[in-house]
Amino acid sequence: MTEKDSIYASALSNIADFAFDEKVAAVFPDMIQRSVPGYSTIIAMTGVMAERYAQAGSYCYDLGCSLGASTLAMAKQIEGRNCNIIGVDNSPAMLEHCKSNIADSGYSTPVQLLCKDLNEVTIKNASVVVLNFTLQFIAIEQRAALLSRIAEGMNEGGILILSEKILFEDEHLQALNTDLHHSFKRANGYSDLEISQKRASIEKVLLPETINTHQQRLQQAGFKSIDVWFQCFNFASLVAIK
Ligand SMILES: Nc1ncnc2c1ncn2[C@@H]1O[C@H](C[S@+](CC[C@H]([NH3+])C(=O)[O-])CC(=O)[O-])[C@@H](O)[C@H]1O
Numbered sequence: 001m002t003e004k005d006s007i008y009a010s011a012l013s014n015i016a017d018f019a020f021d022e023k024v025a026a027v028f029p030d031m032i033q034r035s036v037p038g039y040s041t042i043i044a045m046t047g048v049m050a051e052r053y054a055q056a057g058s059y060c061y062d063l064g065c066s067l068g069a070s071t072l073a074m075a076k077q078i079e080g081r082n083c084n085i086i087g088v089d090n091s092p093a094m095l096e097h098c099k100s101n102i103a104d105s106g107y108s109t110p111v112q113l114l115c116k117d118l119n120e121v122t123i124k125n126a127s128v129v130v131l132n133f134t135l136q137f138i139a140i141e142q143r144a145a146l147l148s149r150i151a152e153g154m155n156e157g158g159i160l161i162l163s164e165k166i167l168f169e170d171e172h173l174q175a176l177n178t179d180l181h182h183s184f185k186r187a188n189g190y191s192d193l194e195i196s197q198k199r200a201s202i203e204k205v206l207l208p209e210t211i212n213t214h215q216q217r218l219q220q221a222g223f224k225s226i227d228v229w230f231q232c233f234n235f236a237s238l239v240a241i242k
C-alpha cells in the first residue's frame, strides 16, 4: 500500500522548490489524491475516453506519467485493441515506481516507458495523448511549441486530454477557489502548516494559467473541437479533438 504524505508536516527552515524525487515518489498516490479535487474521476474518465478514441494500430501517450495512473486506466480500457501505450516522465524516481506498478497490473496492452524530457519526445501516429497535470510544470514559453508538436503527431480524429490547476481572471473567484482548495486539503487531513509549506515549494515550479489561455493555445496548435469536460474549484480538464 501507498505511504502517507507527511513531507511538509514539520516546520522546515528552508523550503526547497518542489521536485519529483524519491521522497515524493514514495508518497505520490496519497499526495495527489488528497491534493487534487476530482483526481480519481479524471483518471477513470481518461480510461473511458481512451476506449472511445483509441484507433487500432496507433499509439496512446501518457506525458508526465508519474506512477502510471492514467497509463493503467487506459491499459485497462483498450485491451485487445492493437494499441501501444507510451508513458513518458523525466523523473527516474517516479518512473521506477511506475515500472513496478505496470509490471504488477497484468493488463495485456503493451506499455513502453521512456525517461525523457517532454520537449525531446517524438509524437507519432497518436490517437490519444494525455497531459494530466503535467503542462503546468513546463516553462510557459515552451508550452505552445510542445502542443503544436503534439497536434502534428496526432491522427485526424484523435483526442488530447489536458488536466491542469487553473487561474481565474476574476480576482474574487481566484481567492474563493484557492480558499476552497485549501479547505479541501484540510478536510483530507493536511494541516495549515503543511498547506502553506507545500504552497511555498510549488510557487515557482507549478505555473497555472486560465482556461481561456489554454483554450486559445490549443486552437492555435491546430485542435478543432475544444471543451472543458470537468472542473472542481481550481482544477480543470479539457478535451481537444484534432
Ligand atoms: N519536462 C518534463 N518532462 C517529462 N516529465 C515531466 C517534465 N516536467 C514534469 N514532468 C513530470 O510530470 C509529472 C507531473 S505529476 C503528473 C501526474 C500523473 N499524470 C497522474 O495523473 O497521476 C502532477 C503533479 O504532481 O501535480 C511528474 O511525474 C514529473 O516528473
Ligand SMILES: O=C(O)C(=O)Cc1ccccc1
Pocket (backbone or CB within 6 Å): 018, 031, 032, 035, 036, 165, 198, 199, 202, 206
Ligand atoms: O498540492 C497542491 O497544492 C497542488 O496544487 C497539487 C499538487 C499535487 C501534487 C504535486 C504538486 C502539486
